[in-house]
Amino acid sequence: MLWENDGFSVVKAFEGDEFKNLQNSIRQIIIGALKDNNISVDSSIFQLKDYHKYVTTNELHNEVVTITRNLETSDFNFDIDLLAKRFGDILGYKLTSWVEELQKSHIQIRISRPNSLDINPPHRDGYLSYWEDIVNVWLPIEGCNKKSSLPVVPESHLLPENEILRTESKGAKINGNVYYVPCILETKDGPIQMIRPNPKEGEALLFTPFLIHGAAINQNEDDTRISLELRFPRVIC
Ligand SMILES: [Fe+2]
Numbered sequence: 001m002l003w004e005n006d007g008f009s010v011v012k013a014f015e016g017d018e019f020k021n022l023q024n025s026i027r028q029i030i031i032g033a034l035k036d037n038n039i040s041v042d043s044s045i046f047q048l049k050d051y052h053k054y055v056t057t058n059e060l061h062n063e064v065v066t067i068t069r070n071l072e073t074s075d076f077n078f079d080i081d082l083l084a085k086r087f088g089d090i091l092g093y094k095l096t097s098w099v100e101e102l103q104k105s106h107i108q109i110r111i112s113r114p115n116s117l118d119i120n121p122p123h124r125d126g127y128l129s130y131w132e133d134i135v136n137v138w139l140p141i142e143g144c145n146k147k148s149s150l151p152v153v154p155e156s157h158l159l160p161e162n163e164i165l166r167t168e169s170k171g172a173k174i175n176g177n178v179y180y181v182p183c184i185l186e187t188k189d190g191p192i193q194m195i196r197p198n199p200k201e202g203e204a205l206l207f208t209p210f211l212i213h214g215a216a217i218n219q220n221e222d223d224t225r226i227s228l229e230l231r232f233p234r235v236i237c
Pocket of ligand 1: 125213
């Protein structure tokens with residue numbers, strides 16, 4: 001790819017009504033997760049950006065994300081494999097949503113409340129064996145802009161491990177949440193310098209699982225940020 005050295009690119013992801021349909025499906029899943037936690041919500045007026053007005057404690061938020069971080073393609077009223085096909089066409093090889101090592105697909109809705117620590121520390125997904133040979137996809141769904149979208153470190157996928165200072169697996173803890181993936185503290189050049197590619201609604205951020213990314217703090221004043229993370233393995237023929 002032309003962006004081989006950058007390690008990421010912003011591409012067109014949706015046509016016609018597809019984005020709105022996916023956004024609506026995510027809205028339904030989140031409304032379901034709120035109801036499962038006995039949070040009263042009027043589904044006719046609920047807006048995703050107002051999530052933090054309904055979920056007002058870290059404890060409740062942690063309960064909601066135990067549902068939204070562990071979804072499969074079948075949970076969505078949207079054909080996720082359509083996106084695997086589309087991004088595979090861009091990359092020139094076949095992708096699938098099926099993760100052989102996990103024996104399932106894995107899809108995560110990320111919910112980040114304004115001025116919260118609802119983040120992952122900087123990391124490489126590729127540290128986890130089942131994400132070594134995948135394409136990462138980050139889709140803005142609501143409240144994503146230059147103050148909230150996913151930061152990446154351009155070209156960081158080319159850094160060898162002996163130039164990276166990181167924790168062990170389960171070595172990072174934020175707000176009581178232990179992170180399974182090792183957290184990257186700095187590189188041989190010092191503190192890591194992140195940028196926000198900031199894809200617009202309807203676009204996707206594609207990146208290699210060895211690109212350093214994370215720390216997506218939502219600096220918006222009063223909008224929850226919702227994004228979708230997809231990981232598509234390459235189909236080995
Ligand atoms: Fe990640």
